[in-house]
Amino acid sequence: MSAFPTIKFQNGVKMPIIGLGTWQSTDDDVRRAVEVAIAEAHYPLIDTAEGYQNEEIIYNVLHKLIEEGKIKRDGIFITTKLWTNNLNPDRSLCAARECLRKLKLEKVDLLLCHMPAAYDVTGTEPERGVTVEDVWRGMEAIYEAGLARAIGVSNWSVEQIERVMKTAKVPIHNVQNELHLHWPQHELAEACKKHGISITSYGSLGSPGRVDFTLPNGQKLDWAEAPCALNEPKVKELAEKYKKSPAQVLL
Template identity: 50%
Template sequence: MKPAEAKTAVKAAVETGYRLIDTATVYANESAIGARIYNLTSFLFATHLHPNDTEGMLRISLRLLQMDYVDLYLAHVPTCFNHRITAPNHSVTVQDVWRGLEGVYKKGLTKAIGVSNFNGEQIERIMKTASVPIHNCQVELHLYWPQHELQEICKKHNISLTSYASLGSPGRVNFLLPTGSKMHWDPAPNALEDENVKTLAEKYSKTPAQILLRYVMSRNIAVIPKSVNASRIKENFQATDFELTPEDVKLLDSTKHRQRLFWLDFMKGHPEDSFAAERKK
């Protein structure tokens, strides 16, 4: 997202009624967003997960955002690398990463702390020794990757859950690497064209996107749909003005296809690769 697009999108989102904006150093959108929003999530990327780096990186983000604190600070991934992401740091565990987040929380630089792209075992391991509990977990979660088991673990520890790629990330195919080249993506069905989704869209006179968002929210999971289009931003927000019945949710849960879209291949080989077990299947 270009800086001008970010400014326009945030303005449209706030005017529509959104109260949470997702930012990250790796997204390069912090300075464009600035102090324009009500509730702000920011991410600590793999290159600065060492606990000695946490506070310094958050302070850089705060300066770019023109804020004294963020509402939620998340470890973007569980795998630590050097600052150029050219070599993994195998000595840093998820408990070490969490210790760094606890430090900035205790200093008041963030109101809450959490994890992203961590698995259930890593969450359990952190919670055994944490002095501050995990407040939020953000993961890929959508119709074809519902994460029911992870949700139960989060419920057990009173951890709120946030879904990214709630619509199945149809725009992911256009994502460009810093080199300008496109990423490789495995073929995947488009959730917006799912027959059950279209049936419910017709039933409620809603768009397929609104049905997909409402499905996730019906499970008491937050959604953070990405868009730079003002009309699409408003359309997504209108997923909050209706409810699905338990039977509707059961219909969508009956979907047979299951597929993770974001494999984060740079984590391969790291002892804290959260998807290692899935890669073996």
């Protein structure tokens, strides 16, 4: 693994503290971004997801860089996520194997369930009777099968995390949630600290591009208007003071 600082999960797995997210990247964008991030900027972590529909492209870049001797497989941490239509525990194990097939990996470093709610195979209707406890049971089966070095959740509330931690055989190793200047998530941070769960922040710049997001089933979400963290006067003031960009200040 790279020389970047790491955090240690409860099971001993170490995750680099910085990585490249690939949400909403087009094929060409993600191909170039991943290559630059790994080969030139030496990013130690790449974050993808079943719902991003770019796992195979990311594999192609990784394979190319490994063949060229620029990285080794154990020098890069891969996070991916199962989408809502594969969170029913009856389907999640097969879905995890499909993610690994696309990434051409024997196991992923961190596997997350992308949302708390399980949907039907079409991803359009919630699966009645499938609880967050059931969803986590499916994640535990993936972990016990050796398909992921660590498992966690994304976009879960404090209440959902607390429910699962009461019955979990394998604790939640990592929580990935939107977390930024306008949504600091202090309650979530305290809950995770209590349970020894690490947090990954996404949307750290305020996620201005979220309004362009389209779900895998083609649905486009209607987002409420929100201020842009990059344009906050105090952020700009600090950026000028420290000779950094507003994005660097927010990170």
